[in-house]
Amino acid sequence: MNDYHGISSLIEAAIDAESLGGASICVIKEGQVKLLTGYGADTVDSIYKVYSMTKLFTSVITFQLVEEGVLHLQDAVAEFFPEFANHLAYNAGGGVEVEKTPLTIQHLLNMTSGIPYPFPGSPAQRRMELLEADQIARAAAGIPFTTQSACRAMAAVPGGFHPGAGWEYGAGADLLGGVLEVVSGKSLDALYEERLFGPLEMIDTGFYVPPSKIDRVATAWHRDPQFTRVTQVETPIRDARSEDVLTFMAAVEKIDTAPPAFLAAGGGCYSTARDYARFLHMLLNEGELDGVRILRPETIRFMRTPQLDHAQLDAKAADGVGAGVPGYSYSNLLRILVDPAQARALGVNGHVGEYGWDGAGGNFCLVDPSLGVAAVFMMQNFEGAEPVLRRQLYKAIVADD
Numbered sequence: 001m002n003d004y005h006g007i008s009s010l011i012e013a014a015i016d017a018e019s020l021g022g023a024s025i026c027v028i029k030e031g032q033v034k035l036l037t038g039y040g041a042d043t044v045d046s047i048y049k050v051y052s053m054t055k056l057f058t059s060v061i062t063f064q065l066v067e068e069g070v071l072h073l074q075d076a077v078a079e080f081f082p083e084f085a086n087h088l089a090y091n092a093g094g095g096v097e098v099e100k101t102p103l104t105i106q107h108l109l110n111m112t113s114g115i116p117y118p119f120p121g122s123p124a125q126r127r128m129e130l131l132e133a134d135q136i137a138r139a140a141a142g143i144p145f146t147t148q149s150a151c152r153a154m155a156a157v158p159g160g161f162h163p164g165a166g167w168e169y170g171a172g173a174d175l176l177g178g179v180l181e182v183v184s185g186k187s188l189d190a191l192y193e194e195r196l197f198g199p200l201e202m203i204d205t206g207f208y209v210p211p212s213k214i215d216r217v218a219t220a221w222h223r224d225p226q227f228t229r230v231t232q233v234e235t236p237i238r239d240a241r242s243e244d245v246l247t248f249m250a251a252v253e254k255i256d257t258a259p260p261a262f263l264a265a266g267g268g269c270y271s272t273a274r275d276y277a278r279f280l281h282m283l284l285n286e287g288e289l290d291g292v293r294i295l296r297p298e299t300i301r302f303m304r305t306p307q308l309d310h311a312q313l314d315a316k317a318a319d320g321v322g323a324g325v326p327g328y329s330y331s332n333l334l335r336i337l338v339d340p341a342q343a344r345a346l347g348v349n350g351h352v353g354e355y356g357w358d359g360a361g362g363n364f365c366l367v368d369p370s371l372g373v374a375a376v377f378m379m380q381n382f383e384g385a386e387p388v389l390r391r392q393l394y395k396a397i398v399a400d401d
Contacts, residue, residue, distance in 0.1 A: 001037060002034075002035050002037060004027060004034045004035040005027075005034075005035075005396040005397065005399045005401075006396055007025065007027065007035055007393060007396045007397070008035070008037060008039070010389060010392045010393060010396060011023055011025065011039045011040075011389070011393075012039060014386060014388075014389045015039055015040040018229045018230060019223070019228045019229065019230060019386050019388070019389070020039075020040065020221075020230060020379065020381075020386050020389060021040055021041050021219055021221040021230045021232055021379075021381075022038075022039060022040040022041035022042030022046070022218060022219040022221070022379065022380070023038070023039045023040060023042055023377065023378060023379040024036075024037065024038040024039065024042050024043070024044055024046055024048075024218075024272070024273040024377075024378045025037060025039075025273055025375070025376065025377045025378065025393075026273040026274060026276070026277035026375065026376050027373070027374075027375040027397055028277055028280070028281050028284065028373065028374045028375065029371070029372055029373050029401070030372040031281075031285075031372070033277070036273065036274060036277070038273075040219075041219040041232070042218050042219055042378075042379075043216075044272075044273065044274065045204075045216055045272060045274075046216060046217070046218040046219075046272065046273075046378070047204055047209055047213060047216050047217050047218060047270050047271070047272055048218045048270065048271065048272070048361060048363060048378045048379070048380050049255070049269075049270050049359075049361060049380065050269050050270065050271050050276065050359045050361070050363055050378075051267045051359035051360040051361055051363070052266060052267050052357060052358060052359050052360060053269075053271075053276070053357055053358065053359040053363060053364075053365055053376075054173075054264065054265065054266060054267050054268055054269040054359075055173045055265070055266055055267070055333040055357060056279070056283075056333060056334065056356075056357060056365070057192055057196060057265075057269060057279070058173050058176060058177060058180070058265040058266065058333060059109060059303060059332050059333040059334065060196060060279075060283075060294065060295060061180060061191060061192060061195055061196060062105070062109065062176060062180065063295055063299050063302075063303060063332075064195055064294070064295060065180070065183060065184070066299075067295065067296060067299055070183050070184075071105060071179075071183055072105070073104065073105050073106040073109070074104050074105070074106060075104060075105050076102040076103065076104055077102075077103045077104065077105070077108070077175065077179065078102065078103070080178075080179045080182040080183065081148075081151060081152050081155060081178065081179070081182070083152045083155035083156075084103055084155045086098050086099075087099050087103055087155060087158075087159065088158035088159070089114055089158050089159035089160070089161060089162045089163070090114075090122075090123055090124055090158050090159065090160055090161065091162075094123065096158045099159065099162050099163055100162045101162055101163045101164050101165075102163070103115075103159070103163045104163065105176065105179065106307075107163045107164060107172065108172035108173065108175055108176040108179075109172070109173075109176065109331070109332045109333055110167075110307055110308065110312075110330065110331050110332065111167055111168060111169055111170065111172055111316075111330055111333075112163065112164050112165075112166065112167055112308070112312055113159065113163055113170070113172040113175075114159025114160045114161045114162065114163060114165075114166065114168060114170070115154065115157075115159060115160075115170045115171045115172045115175055116128045116157070116159075116160050116168060116170040116171065117169070117170045117171050118131070118132045118171075122160055123158075123160075124157060124158055124159060124160035125160070127156075127157045127158065128154070128157045128171065131153060131154065131156065131157055134153075135150060135153060139261070144261060145261055145262065146261060146262070147177060147178050147181055147187070147188060147261075147262050147263045148178050148181055148182065150178070150262050151174070151175050151177075151178030151179075152178075154171065154175055161315075164312075165311070166311070166312065166315040167308065167312045167313070167315040167316040167319060167322060167330070168315070168319055169319055169320070169321035169322060171266060172266075173265050173266030173267075173333055174262075174264055174265050174266040174267075176265055176266075177263060177264065177265025177266070178265075180265065181263075187259070187263065188207065188263040188265060189206060189207045189208075189259050189263055192206070192207075192269075193206060195294075196279070196294065197275075199292045199294065200275075200278050200279060200282060200289060200292065200294070201278065201290075202271065202275040202276075202278055202279060203275065204216075204270075204271065204272045204274075204275050205269060205270065205271040205272070205275045205276070205279075206269065206270060207256065207259055207260065207263050207264075207268050207269055207270070208256035208257055208258055208259055208260065208270065209255055209256065209257060209270050210257070211257050214237065214255070214257060217235060217255055218378065218379075218380045219232055219380065220232070220233050220234075220235040220253070220380045220381075220382065221233060221379075221380065221381045221382070222381070222382055222383065223381055223382075223383045223386070225383070228386070230381065233382075235253060235254070235255050235380075236253065236254045236255070237254065237255050237257055238254040238255065238256060238257070253382060255270075256268075256270075267359075267360070272378070273376055273377075273378045276365060276376045276378070277374065277375075277376050280356075280365055280367055280374035280375070280376060281374055282294050283300060283367050283374065284367050284369065284372065284373075284374040286300045286301070287299060287300045302332075303331075303332045303334065304331075304332075304334060304336055304353060304355045304367075304369070305331065305336070306329035306330075306331055306336045306338055307329070307331040307332075308329045308330060308331065313329060316329075316330060325343075325346070326339075326342040326343060326345050326346065327339040327340060327341070327342030327343030327344075327345070327346075327348065328343065333357070334355045334356065334357060335355060335356060335357055336353065336354075336355045337350050337351070337352055337353060337354040337355065338352060340352060346390075346391060346394065347390065347391025347392065347394045347395055348394050348395075349394065349395050349398050349399070350366065350368050350394070350398050351368055351370040351371065351398075352370075353368070353369055353370060354366055354367065354368040354369075354370075354398075355367055358385065360382075360384060361379060361380045361381060361382070361384070362379040362380070362381045362383075362384050362385040362386065362390075363376070363377060363378045363379055363380075363385075364376070364377055364385065364390065365377075366394075366397065368398055371398055373397065373398060375397045377393055
């Protein structure tokens with residue numbers, strides 16, 4: 001087995017220790033695939049739900065439309081969903097008031113929108129939780145929802161803060177997906193296939209797993225919180241045409257075999273290590289792969305440029321997700337390394353400008369332009385990444401040859 005930088009040995013050791021059940025990885029350096037392998041119960045062709053790593057696809061599609069002049073970063077969301085005109089936001093005193101700054105596309109990309117995920121936390125998060133429950137109840141009663149109708153309904157939830165006044169890891173990318181449908185006139189699954197997955201020959205990537213490929217779905221695992229030992233679990237299959245469950249901004253353990261009612265631009269896609277690495281290779285090449293141009297080089301450079309101000313960075317450090325990536329700023333649905341010394345708490349030995357993101361199943365990706373490196377690690381564990389292995393892999397991926 002290829003043991004580039006000792007990576008295979010690290011993963012095999014985790015499997016032997018039963019802290020990991022299955023995984024696959026692809027590492028690219030200076031245009032060459034250095035490692036592409038499956039481990040444990042998984043193979044190199046295993047298909048994973050990538051959860052929030054979907055956000056990178058959404059960012060690229062958004063910037064394609066920006067390059068074409070169809071969309072502008074300072075466009076107000078209300079231009080596409082009028083329900084967001086005079087949108088409310090919570091103020092410091094806990095009351096609500098009309099947003100002082102219009103909610104824009106750039107706010108959605110930077111997680112500075114105040115649009116929350118549905119959690120039992122802040123008042124805004126609890127309001128979003130109630131909205132999700134309401135949408136599911138209506139669907140069960142025969143009132144179906146769509147990506148766009150769910151996005152319109154989000155307008156009833158006040159933002160956690162005024163746009164641009166803070167940072168919260170929330171449903172901005174999912175709302176952005178609705179905007180992309182409106183401006184393109186196409187469903188997200190068709191739009192992403194036409195503009196990204198098809199041109200890059202990402203043949204196993206999309207918003208659902210066709211029934212013909214269901215036997216290739218990666219193994220799923222739960223990890224004991226005390227002993228870190230994993231046990232394999234069943235991953236239920238659902239046909240979204242006959243079962244109405246909102247994939248709305250949250251990790252859903254079921255595997256979709258048809259396009260779900262809500263196409264989650266923030267977390268709904270499936271992919272393989274090989275496919276996702278092709279996408280990362282395009283980013284590493286500043287927008288081009290195998291003669292196919294997806295974005296202009298200057299657009300890629302803008303995407304990976306940190307934009308958060310000091311107040312937003314402070315808010316990120318206080319956020320449950322943002323605090324988990326010390327040393328990173330965040331812009332355009334990407335974490336971007338700005339302080340390697342802080343990031344070493346994560347075992348990150350990368351360089352300023354390294355960028356990427358993670359997924360709820362424990363998968364993660366990175367691009368380090370200074371090294372010419374792109375890598376994706378895939379696993380499917382409902383407690384997230386195996387923390388010791390995660391740190392070891394980061395170090396190994398960016399190690400000198």
